[in-house]
Amino acid sequence: xxxxxxxxxxxxxxxxxxxxxxxxxxxxxxxxxxxxxxxxxxxxxxxxxxxxxxxxxxxxxxxxxxxxxxxxxxxxxxxxxxxxxxxxxxxxxxxxxxxxxxxxxxxxxxxxxxxxxxxxxxxxxxxxxxxxxxxxxxxxxxxxxxxxxxxxxxxxxxxxxxxxxxxxxxxxxxxxxxxxxxxxxxxxxxxxxxxxxxxxxxxxxxxxxxxxxxxxxxxxxxxxxxxxxxxxxxxxxxxxxxxxxxxxxxxxxxxxxxxxxxxxxxxxxxxxxxxxxxxxxxxxxxxxxxxxxxxxxxxxxxxxxxxxxxxxxxxxxxxxxxxxxxxxxxxxxxxxxxxxxxxxxxxxxxxxxxxxxxxxxxxxxxxxxxxxxxxxxxxxxxxxxxxxxxxxxxxxxxxxxxxxxxxxxxxxxxxxxxxxxxxxxxxxxxxxxxxxxxxxxxxxxxxxxxxxxxxxxxxxxxxxxxxxxxxxxxxxxxxxxxxxxxxxxxxxxxxxxxxxxxxxxxxxxxxxxxxxxxxxxxxxxxxxxxxxxxxxxxxxxxxxxxxxxxxxxxxxxxxxxxxxxxxxxxxxxxxxxxxxxxxxxxxxxxxxxxxxxxxxxxxxxxxxx
Numbered sequence: 001x002x003x004x005x006x007x008x009x010x011x012x013x014x015x016x017x018x019x020x021x022x023x024x025x026x027x028x029x030x031x032x033x034x035x036x037x038x039x040x041x042x043x044x045x046x047x048x049x050x051x052x053x054x055x056x057x058x059x060x061x062x063x064x065x066x067x068x069x070x071x072x073x074x075x076x077x078x079x080x081x082x083x084x085x086x087x088x089x090x091x092x093x094x095x096x097x098x099x100x101x102x103x104x105x106x107x108x109x110x111x112x113x114x115x116x117x118x119x120x121x122x123x124x125x126x127x128x129x130x131x132x133x134x135x136x137x138x139x140x141x142x143x144x145x146x147x148x149x150x151x152x153x154x155x156x157x158x159x160x161x162x163x164x165x166x167x168x169x170x171x172x173x174x175x176x177x178x179x180x181x182x183x184x185x186x187x188x189x190x191x192x193x194x195x196x197x198x199x200x201x202x203x204x205x206x207x208x209x210x211x212x213x214x215x216x217x218x219x220x221x222x223x224x225x226x227x228x229x230x231x232x233x234x235x236x237x238x239x240x241x242x243x244x245x246x247x248x249x250x251x252x253x254x255x256x257x258x259x260x261x262x263x264x265x266x267x268x269x270x271x272x273x274x275x276x277x278x279x280x281x282x283x284x285x286x287x288x289x290x291x292x293x294x295x296x297x298x299x300x301x302x303x304x305x306x307x308x309x310x311x312x313x314x315x316x317x318x319x320x321x322x323x324x325x326x327x328x329x330x331x332x333x334x335x336x337x338x339x340x341x342x343x344x345x346x347x348x349x350x351x352x353x354x355x356x357x358x359x360x361x362x363x364x365x366x367x368x369x370x371x372x373x374x375x376x377x378x379x380x381x382x383x384x385x386x387x388x389x390x391x392x393x394x395x396x397x398x399x400x401x402x403x404x405x406x407x408x409x410x411x412x413x414x415x416x417x418x419x420x421x422x423x424x425x426x427x428x429x430x431x432x433x434x435x436x437x438x439x440x441x442x443x444x445x446x447x448x449x450x451x452x453x454x455x456x457x458x459x460x461x462x463x464x465x466x467x468x469x470x471x472x473x474x475x476x477x478x479x480x481x482x483x484x485x486x487x488x489x490x491x492x493x494x495x496x497x498x499x500x501x502x503x504x505x506x507x508x509x510x511x512x513x514x515x516x517x518x519x520x521x522x523x524x525x526x527x528x529x530x531x532x533x534x535x536x537x538x539x540x541x542x543x544x545x546x547x548x549x550x551x552x553x554x555x556x557x558x559x560x561x562x563x564x565x566x567x568x569x570x571x572x573x574x575x576x577x578x579x580x581x582x583x584x585x586x587x588x589x590x591x592x593x594x595x596x597x598x599x600x601x602x603x604x605x606x607x608x609x
Contacts, residue, residue, distance in 0.1 A: 024245045027255055032172035034240055035259045037122055037233030037319030039178065040312045042266040044129045045071075046274055047287035048226035054281055056215040061275065063215065067224050068271035072264045074419055075231060078387060079260035081416035082238045083253045084409060085394050090249035094239035094323075095390035096330055102393035102400075106447065111389040112331050113446035114382035115239070117439055119324035121382070122232060123317040123361035127152045128371065130313030136289040137306040149365045152314040157358040160321040161351055178312040179262055181305050186269035189295045193276050222430040225380065228423055230267050232383045233316070234259070235390070239323045317361070325353025335457040336450035381431070381439045384424035391417035477561035479554060480505040482531070483547070484568065485584065486516075487523035490605030494568035495531060497603050501564060507533040508550065510543045543584060544591040555597060564599045565592065573609040 025033060049067055053060045089098055095115055100108035127149045135142040237256040244251040270288065279290045292305040325341070329350050332342035340352045394413040398406040428436055480502040482494050498505040507524060511517045517535060524533045536546040554563055567585045585602065592598050 025243050026245060027251050029172050030237075030244050030251060031255050031258060032175040033243070033322050034236045034255065034319055035233075035262070036175050036312055037126065037236055037316040038231075038259055038263050039175070039233075039266065040126050040129070040316030041230045041232055042182065042263070042270055043133065043286070043288055043309050043313050044125075045227050045230035045267060046271045047281055048229055049223045049271070050274070050279075050281045050287060052219065052223035052226050053215070056219060058278075058280055060215040060219075061278075061280070063220055063223065064227075064271055065275055067220065067227055068268050070224065071227050071230055072268050074228070074423065075234070075260055075264055075267075077412075077416045077419055078231060078234055079256055081391050081394070081413055082234065083256050084412055085390065086238050086241060086249050086252050086256070088394065088397055089238075089241070090247075091242060094327060094330070095235060095386040095393075096327055098397070099389045099393045100334075102396045103389065107389055107393075109336065109447045109450045110443060111386045112327060112336070113443045113450070114386040114389075115235075115327050116324060116446070117442060118232065118382040118386065119320035119327070120357060120360045120364065122320040123153060123156075123357060124149075124364040124368070125229075126313050126316035127361070128365060128368075130310045130316075132286055133289065133306050133310040133313060136285045137303060139284065142284070146366060146369060150362050153317060153358055153362050153365070156315065156317050156321055157354055160318065160354050174308060174311040174315055178308040179266070181301075181308050182266050182270070184301075185292055185295050185305055186266070186273060189273040189277070189291070190269075192295065193273070218430065221426050225423070225427040225430045228380050228384070228427065230263065231387075232380065233319055234263075235383070235386065236319045236323050240326060242326075243322065320361075321354055321357060324357045325350030328353040328356075331450065335454045337453060339457075380427050381424065381436050382443065384420045384427060385443070387420040388417050388424055391420065477558045478502045478504065478564065479561065480564045480566060481534075482507045482566045482568065483588065484509050484520065484524075484533075487520060487527055488568075488570070490568040490570045490603070492527055493605055494566050494603040495527075495529060497601075498566050499529070499531070505531055507531055508536065508547065509533060510536045510538050510546050512538055512541050512543075544588060547588070548591065548595075551595070551598060562597055562599060564601060567600065567602050568605065569602055570605045570607055572607055 046064065046068070049064045050061055053063055085098060095111040096108050099111040128145070130152065131141075131145045131148045134148065135145055141148065234256075237252050237259065241248050241252045244255075270291065273295070274287055274291055277291060277294050279287055279294070281287055282290070288309060289306060292302050296302040296305065328337055328341040331337040332339050341350065341356075343352060344350060391413045395410055395417060398409040398413065428440060432440070478501070480498045482491070482498045482505065484491050484494075484507055495505075495507070507528060509517065509520055509524075521533065521535070534550070536550055538546045551563060555561070565588075567588065569585050572580075589600050592600050
């Protein structure tokens with residue numbers, strides 16, 4: 001199967017640009033595409049809180065309830081803030097765009113770097129957590145979790161390469177099934193609790209762990225910081241406003257409100273049941289798996305919950321695949337990342353962004369061995385930094401415009417900025433030695449890279465600008481060199497082409513062995529058509545060295561001239577047959593790539609099968 005046919009099977013037929021509006025998302029599919037990341041945090045945010053609190057013993061696990069309520073309030077604040085920013089920026093109000101227009105270049109680059117890092121970590125964390133859910137139900141798969149994670153990431157990447165609308169159709173079912181199954185688990189769990197049917201989970205999982213430290217304010221803050229992973233993904237809707245159907249802003253605000261409500265209900269509900277069922281974190285099984293088993297028993301409903309948990313966690317990566325390429329395209333449009341990230345593929349998706357996200361996230365999973373808890377400390381710093389910058393930008397937006405309702409707008413955004421800023425500081429301090437330092441270092445490194453790329457584009461634009469340029473006079477000389485290693489039919493075609501370019505055309509042969517030189521000269525005399533042949537001696541068997549010296553000689557003779565080097569190449573019928581031949585032409589092109597005044601032209605001669 002050819003590469004193009006394989007591409008069509010995996011990705012599908014190209015979609016014309018005229019159908020862009022048709023490919024946009026409805027509210028139902030939009031919720032599935034953009035909510036999976038935020039909703040998936042329900043599967044691990046509660047456990048992240050407990051894993052910190054359990055250091056103070058099982059008695060300290062009761063603190064998970066007030067911590068969960070505080071996080072739920074924070075979710076409400078952020079959702080309200082982002083709904084407001086969507087109204088202000090109906091064409092796309094992501095942290096990068098909003099910060100750029102209100103706080104300037106460097107704060108926006110910090111926000112952009114934080115978002116890109118967050119999206120890469122989202123793919124890694126959610127996929128690893130999804131595989132954790134599978135290995136909790138099927139323990140023999142645990143040693144193969146890295147391979148399973150990689151397969152999951154690649155599958156989601158292929159789905160997104162097929163286009164965002166098609167990805168939404170694929171992921172809508174699992175997303176709504178996850179919400180329904182978790183609501184059923186919470187509802188039935190509450191019925192059991194109210195009926196007094198709750199038994200201690202600790203007895204099933206072994207002795208209760210003993211506390212190794214006191215429940216201090218610092219420990220509670222660490223637990224709060226870990227649980228704030230529940231907020232990751234909320235920003236996806238405001239970043240992806242252009243993906244919705246018209247009216248984009250209205251649909252995005254409605255989806256964000258529903259997302260916030262579902263997230264709060266599921267997160268608080270799971271945390272409450274984990275507390276009343278006295279679930280304790282244990283190695284080899286997730287907290288949610290224990291809870292589902294206690295609520296439903298070892299019934300098909302338990303496996304349904306585990307299955308949809310694994311699905312939503314793996315599919316949560318889809319949110320990043322929807323938003324990472326879009327943020328990268330904004331940065332590319334402004335010249336801060338390679339412009340290829342702004343190009344759309346055959347299916348109207350930003351394919352280059354999807355591919356680089358796949359490579360980066362798989363690399364993280366391999367380096368951290370698919371360990372969710374090793375990745376989470378890296379996770380939330382960038383998220384809350386982008387939250388804070390966006391809301392601070394919206395404060396300035398309202399203060400500058402002072403439109404009707406600006407007082408309430410400033411109030412909402414200021415409260416949100418202070419809340420998320422405080423959380424960001426807490427996470428950075430409490431998780432710094434656990435891996436958060438990597439993100440703290442990586443963000444300014446990315447900003448420096450962005451600025452370097454922009455400086456390069458600015459320099460290129462200045463040097464290519466035609467402002468003040470004059471029409472240049474014709475060249476006084478144009479030398480054409482046909483580089484030959486032997487005389488064959490491909491060379492004859494190159495000779496004919498060279499004569500059409502310039503009267504001053506000559507063949508050039510680099511001598512490696514004198515015996516072969518005599519054969520080439522004899523054939524050249526018969527078929528060269530009177531074109532002179534220059535033989536360059538190469539005592540050290542290098543082709544490029546003598547050729548470069550000869551070019552230096554020619555260019556010193558006449559400053560105002562071009563030298564065109566023609567490379568005759570025969571092209572085998574099969575791709576693998578290239579491996580059977582020398583790649584001399586490729587090496588010569590590489591050696592001449594940065595040489596001024598030299599043009600390299602390939603003249604192919606295609607061989608039959």
